[in-house]
Amino acid sequence: MTPPAPIALTCGEPTGIGPELAVAARAALGTALPFFWIGDPRHLPAGTTFAEIARPAEANDLPGHLLPVLPHRFAGTATPGQPDPANAAGVIAVIARAVALVQAGEAAALCTAPIHKKALKDGAGFAFPGHTEYLAHLAGDVPVVMMLASDTLRVVPATIHIALSEVPKALTPALLEEVIRLTHAGLIRDFGIAMPRIAVAGLNPHAGEGGAMGHEELDWIAPLLARLGAEGLCLRGPLPADTMFHARARAGYDAAVCMYHDQALIPIKTLAFDEGVNVTLGLPFIRTSPDHGTAFDIAGQGIARPDSLVAALRMAARMAAARHPEKSSSEDFSDPKNFRTKILLTGGAHGND
Missing domain, CATH: 3.40.718.10 (Isopropylmalate Dehydrogenase)
Structure with missing residues (x-):
């Protein structure tokens, strides 16, 4: 049986906590829940073990200690806590690229890391209030609602x-x-x-x-x-x-x-402060996101909690199974015992939509 497509995780604002949370989520989930990160490998924390992939399906074959990365080169570097307008166009392009992969069936669902709306507006004239409205636009200006969900x-x-x-x-x-x-x-x-x-x-x-x-x-x-x-x-x-x-x-x-x-x-x-997940209902594809922001004040310190991102990835997998049961795996993503490590990081941040 062909394994289900992995989940696409966008990089979000590269100078926020998104890149380090992607690494922490991979460490927490291992190969139990395949996902791949779309972004510039230069923006990942120093020492990250990753493997560049050419196609999303390759993420299913990588060992758990490697973060699957679908590379997307950005114009600027990333200094934690200091957003660079040069990266704004890249952040927007990654979201659109991820949506295209989900719509093409190469990814099972979309999970978005936090963006910084002012940085996108200043650097690329981003005309949308946030992720939700931009995703609705990419989907054909469909009506959507924002759900915050937890167990x-x-x-x-x-x-x-x-x-x-x-x-x-x-x-x-x-x-x-x-x-x-x-x-x-x-x-x-x-x-x-x-x-x-x-x-x-x-x-x-x-x-x-x-x-x-x-x-x-x-x-x-x-x-x-x-x-x-x-x-x-x-x-x-x-x-x-x-x-x-x-x-x-x-x-x-x-x-x-x-x-x-x-x-x-x-x-x-x-x-459920640390486990809340932002879900966009009404889209023709699945989208979840951690319910926090870029947390510039703690970015790069390795103390941000990945709980909400892990919950968002798990919920995306459950939603994909509900929409397409014929493509789902036998893994029960609602049971924490299915994951090989415990989440031990600390720290926090605020809303993302």
């Missing part, structure tokens, strides 16, 4: 990077319906959940408390959920956000759709 909780914010004062205007019935439908479809296609249970938060405190603290829930959120429920979607809500995330409540749903950024991200970062 403990999955959350989807309906609105993301806007001021809190702008949320009530941006949050329309059409937007919320699209987010719910994309979440429902993604849970089926990418997580193998036949009948997803989705909890939907209210916008206002106590979900409006019968109109005493806001009317959006009564005016249109509850009617929208009732209409979608009549179509067969399994929805609960609108629910008070302050009682949605304790253990007993989480047992009653597969994902929570929240109304704004912090309503969704505070609970998952509290429950």
